[in-house]
Amino acid sequence: MGYRFSDLTQACHDDWRAYIEHDFVRQLAAGTLADEAFRHYLKQDYLFLIHFGRAYALATYKSRDITELRHSLEGLKTIIDVELGLHIDYCREWGISEADLAGLPEARATMAYTRYVLDTGNRGDLLDMHVALAPCLVGYGVISQWQAEQPFTIRGDANPFEKWLQMYASDAFQAAMRDEIAWLDARLADITPERFEQLTTIFRDATRLEIDFWQMGLDLAD
Numbered sequence: 232m233g234y235r236f237s238d239l240t241q242a243c244h245d246d247w248r249a250y251i252e253h254d255f256v257r258q259l260a261a262g263t264l265a266d267e268a269f270r271h272y273l274k275q276d277y278l279f280l281i282h283f284g285r286a287y288a289l290a291t292y293k294s295r296d297i298t299e300l301r302h303s304l305e306g307l308k309t310i311i312d313v314e315l316g317l318h319i320d321y322c323r324e325w326g327i328s329e330a331d332l333a334g335l336p337e338a339r340a341t342m343a344y345t346r347y348v349l350d351t352g353n354r355g356d357l358l359d360m361h362v363a364l365a366p367c368l369v370g371y372g373v374i375s376q377w378q379a380e381q382p383f384t385i386r387g388d389a390n391p392f393e394k395w396l397q398m399y400a401s402d403a404f405q406a407a408m409r410d411e412i413a414w415l416d417a418r419l420a421d422i423t424p425e426r427f428e429q430l431t432t433i434f435r436d437a438t439r440l441e442i443d444f445w446q447m448g449l450d451l452a453d
């Protein structure tokens with residue numbers, strides 16, 4: 232049959248574009264996002280990343296051989312060492328201490344998205360799990376590329392969110408995104424149309440939950 236990752240984004244085209252080109256993404260790129268919206272997002276993203284670390288740990292547990300184990304471990308390390316470590320330092324720069332982060336109430340959008348991914352991983356196999364994780368890892372890499380192409384994007388000191396933009400444009404993050412796409416392409420190459428439909432549902436659900444996460448930031452929703 233020969234499916235690829237791009238077939239998933241194509242099958243969910245409208246939701247995927249609504250996620251990649253969301254107002255929150257545009258305002259970050261233009262440097263016009265309200266500070267409070269960004270702080271709210273940063274706090275909830277800390278909780279999100281903790282649960283995503285757990286999800287990658289589950290993917291590691293579900294691995295069947297050394298290749299899968301290594302791949303899942305790379306994902307886990309990207310979340311814990313690269314993203315979460317930078318995130319804690321970055322929150323401090325925005326006036327949010329580790330003590331603040333430790334006591335945060337979880338917003339409903341955070342709960343819905345993270346528990347959806349964990350549930351998908353629990354009941355499914357490694358491919359279900361990676362497809363549920365793809366809007367996160369691949370999505371932010373694609374968002375960074377999209378922002379780089381927009382005429383309204385401001386880079387450098389003039390943009391208060393420059394460091395956030397840098398993180399997802401970084402070679403380390405972009406390489407992790409490419410690896411994930413290659414891994415998915417290899418697994419999607421020999422699945423049936425029925426299996427592709429199942430995976431499309433998971434990919435669409437996770438993408439829509441990412442949209443809700445951006446919106447939660449804009450609305451300061453709890």
Ligand SMILES: Cc1ncc(CN)c(N)n1
Nearest residue numbers: 276279366367368371444
């Ligand atoms: C909600 C969300 N989605 C994705 C990412 C990028 N790993 C993130 N930090 N936060």
